[in-house]
Amino acid sequence: MTFLALCCAVAAVLLVFSSYERRRGALSLKRPQTQITDIQNQPVELILDVSASLLDSGMPIKEILDTLGRCVPQSAQLCTVARCLEMNMEWDKAWHSSPDWLRPLEKALRFAHVTGAPAASLLRNAAALQRRERSQKVARLGAQFGTRLVLPLGACALPAFIALGVVPLIIALLPGL
Template sequence: MNGLAVFVLLAAAAVLLLAPGRGLPGIGPGPSAAQPNTEAGVSDPALMLDLVAAMLKAGQPLSSALAIVAEGVDASTARCLGRLLGASSLGAPWETAWQLACSEEAGPAGTGTEPVSAAFLALGPALRFTATTGAPSAAVIHSHADAMRRRRRAESKRRAATLGVRLVVPLGLCSLPAFVALTVVPLLLSLVPGWQ
């Protein structure tokens, strides 16, 4: 009987692993074979800034660095970067090109407008100095990326601290009745004479 149970469990595991959309690499059809990932790309603005700074340090101009970064970011940010680069290549000043890139774009086939990427909006203050002065500013961009990470870390710590406060009531409502039922009630019942 144990051999049959092991066989059934192994067969069920094999069916789940080899089902369409799942699988082990190289064995079964994985997610890439079933459906392409449409949201692929970097969506972290701090990482984007580090990439731009590294390319500036290597000698690339800002427009080339942004064009290269646009190839590896999520679709919404890539569209915004494309509009920014298009406007600046036509000779628009930085502020005008930024405003054009930040305007909401029309969605596909009358679905309304698509909001501007939050990652793209976060890039603006860091890139403004480089774009308007032309100074070699890889260190400034790196410092902006570090500041973003510090703010994100501080926000995570703040949210984790508030989570402890928010969990007090639900945990108290769940734990206190169990404590009373499993410890206090039996103790009181043992003190009642003639209970046993």
């Protein structure tokens, strides 16, 4: 009798869990595509550090952008930005079509372009900030993974523990009563 009640309880838990997963799966289809691009490995820290080193060596901004656009495969758009700046296009219009992950580079180089001040330390600080944000994001995703893993493991391990540990104990005690 108790075994039947236990099986019904386990079935109810699994039913609730499966409906939760279906709802969560339906919601995940509605997520914006920007999260997928956030997960991709974009070399923004590398570009910021290399840009800072090239600025320290005395290379002009347009040449830095052209060099980075040719050498880093994900940043080919920087060649277009360099060409637009060579044709004396406004700074904002030149950077208009660049991807969002290059915004820290654009902000730091804008300061150097407008004021003529050395921006290498700004670029290095922006790279450090990007690394810090990435490590915090990874830590947050790791914590979310741990909490999301508890329910499926509990749904699988608890019935197995009851079926293999508690039920044989109850069956062994029944003839003794």
